[in-house]
Amino acid sequence: MGLLNIISNEVKAAIGYQQNFADLLTAKDVTRALSMMKAHAEEAANNLREYKIDTHKVMERKDRAVYDKKGNFLRWSKRWKIPIPYPQFINEISLVFLYGRPVKWQQLSTGTDYAFQNYKDWLNEIHFNAKVREAKRLAGAEGISAILYHVYRDSDNKPSLLLNVLSRENNDDIYTIRDQYKRITAFAWGYYLTEAGNNTVYHVDIYTKETVYRAKRGKMGWEVEIKDNPIGKIPVLIFEQTPEHKEVQPMIERSEIMESTDADTNDRFSNPAMVATSEILNSLPKSEEEAKLFILKNGGDVRYLTWNEASESKKNEFERLDKHILSKSFTPNIDFDNMKSLGNLSAKAIRKVMLLAVIKAERHKEKHDDYMKRHANLMTAILGNVLDYRHKAEYDALLLRHEFQEPFGEDVSELLADLSKQYNDGALSRETYVELSYLVKDAKQEIERLKQEETERMEQQMELNKMDVFGGAE
Structure with missing residues (x-):
């Protein structure tokens, strides 16, 4: 886009010139087009900071300065920073109970055996089950992720497909536009590429049902390449949710602070200190000596001052926090001791023990049912319109049903x-x-x-x- 176009767009905006989304993209005014979309990057980055242990609030604790009686600086006293990976634990348990075993697909239509078999073959080819688990894990951490269905030509010039999982952790920017019925009408993916001359350039790919806009930020504005969308659908599956740890984050922060301050206290008071009530006549034994003999006078006494235990109220608070963090995030307490007790239980009995995670999985299915239906519609459209268009009629007639499987199997x-x-x-x-x-x-x-x-x-x-x-x- 040249300088005259940039000036023209600025003037039109200044005088209230109304341009819709498609017009802005046609005019290569990508900046304003993106401003009409909802940007998810900032919120996802904030959620990710809570999720990753190296950016927890407890990591902001500063070491304590130690001064003498005259106010002169002596040294720095280390203050412990102990993050607890509750968010990862909560997220992984949630993931296992939803996608721990692959989604099971069934054919409901007749006369579509070829299309159904090819559909299943392509799911294996594009590693669909692994990509879904990755996308769900990222959504559970950041609140949003997306699977982009990228159609391309392989080395033999044949149409092919790959799935690309987008997230803030992978340095992807996700933009969306929805209508009043919450349906996606436009999707954009922002990313950086290193090009010739070791220059890092920002790219944005914008998808609508009819058109794909591939934009690159240049020195004089945006360079935009416009292509028809051969799929006929926006080729993206968006996972949105409240991060798995979000509701219990304040309790996690409280637990981490208590754990860190307790470590500081242990450093200061847990080692015993010797107290003598009279003069010691001989020199103190060295630490490497096995025998320790103290010679006192005037009926003196030597004893060790020890810090036996923390207060009972603090211990109770630790236990309450751990219990509430897990239970209020619908996460069963799964550890080695608990799993040993499940040794010979049937899958049905284990399901009852893990009821909290089952409840959460059932709640997630309200959205993920729709996600799997959208995936099936996208795949049949891609197969019928691009990858195997000779059998388009059969893909159009193919009816699919999906079923989430129990993570521990069934009582077969x-x-x-x-x-x-x-x-x-x-x-x-x-x-x-x-x-x-x-x-x-x-x-x-x-x-x-x-x-x-x-x-x-x-x-x-x-x-x-x-x-x-x-x-x-x-």
Whole structure:
């Protein structure tokens, strides 16, 4: 964008010239276009500072200056800074109970077997399960993350796809525009690239359903490349939530300060100090000497002054804080001792023990159900419009259903016993029985095998019947 365009845009803005979002981008006025979008970077950075232990508030504690009686500086006395990684622990437990096992996909439509198989193959190709876990972990820390579906041509000039997880920790800026129904109408990704001459340049990629704007900040304004969006959808999946640790952050800070000040107190008072009530006639034994003999006069006494324990109220507060931090963030207290006691429990019993995390996972599913539906719609659009457009009609007809799996698995023996009972009672068809059996990896293939075996048995029975008939005739 030249100098005249910059001056023209400034004049139009000064006189109240109204430009909508698309007009600003067409005019290559990216700065004002971004100002119309919601920027998430600052809030995400603030949340990330609370999440990462090296930027916790307790790390701001300064060492204490020590002076003599005359006010002369003697030395610095170390003050401990002990951050406690509660946010990471809370976040990881939440992640495991939602995406600890991959999302299970099922086909609801008929005549779309090819599309469904290709859909599952591409999920493996783009490492979808790993990317979803990464995005959920980052959203739990920062409050927002995004998965960008990037379509490109590979080394063989064939269309391909990769997933790029965006977050503040990865130095990405996320911008959004939503309509009154909270639907994304525009998405922008800001990032820095090092170009020729070792110059770091800021780029912004802006996506709408129809158009992709690739902008680069130059010395004289923005350089903008405009392309059609071949997918027909904004190729991004945005994860938004309140950070997992946010509601208990004040208690975390209190616990860290108490832990640090207690460490200072231990340094000052936990080592015993010798107190003598009379003159010691011999010199004090050296620390490396095994025998220690003190010779006193005038009936003197020597004893050690020790600090036995902290106050009971402080101990109780430590315990209360730990309990409330975990319970109020819906996080079960999972440690080695607790897990040992779960040794022979069934998955159903473990689920009850971990009820707090289960409740949180169910609450997250309110949003993540929509996220998985949007992912399925995005993938079928990408497959039908770009990657495998020859079978577009089949992808358009493909109907998918997803299911979140329990992190500790299911009581499969009970499930199979229940299925067998219902099948024997005539309440289930053989096809449904096979589809629901955990022992069967490919239900369709297994049903074909059963049909083949049944055909072979019928043929064998017919041969036996013929032999019986001939035998009777003789």
